[in-house]
Amino acid sequence: AAAQTGVDRGNWGKALEDVNRGLALAGSDAECRTRLEGLREKATAGLDAARIEEGKRTAEKTRTAEAKQDQERQEALEAARRFLASGDIDQLEDGQREAQKARDLARKPEDIQAAEKELKAVKDAMARRKDWAAVVDFEIDKNVKMDITGRAVATLLEQNLADQYRLVDRNHIQKVLQEMKFSVSDLAVWKKAQEFGKMVGARYLVTGNI
16 A cells, blocks of 8 residues: 555655565465556656656756856856957956966866966966056155255166056156155055055055165
């Protein structure tokens, strides 16, 4: 009866367990065994069909997930190419992040190769990029006998640094200094120098006293 209920409800695994238990108890009762054998065939067929359907559902889920992954990979790859083609040095880090994402999502050999090619191109561009530097007017001690101004010293340094760095506009530097009410001496304090560097968008800060 339990086996029949399992078959009727489509509970194939439970039905098979009850069939096997029934066969063990049926002994020489031919009619009972015949009935149980019939139920086992139905339960076995039902279980096989259920496994096939589950396999189809799993395969469909896998295809859907892979399609989504491929779409995300393609979008990341295209974004990396846009960042690289833009010529905007500040966007290279975004380009590297997108290229790495495309590489992580790639499954096929040709997709892996395309992502790695883009990642290398972005990394090469980043290696050639110039960091921002801010050259602040130097302070000249009143006791120093020099016919030169702190601004002239800064200008001279800028000329020597121009090939290695992108230089923050001097007028912008002075404006930020005034807004923050900082002096050159304040920039000798690490925390204040960091704060100032963030405000002007520079990684390196060049200044001093003479």
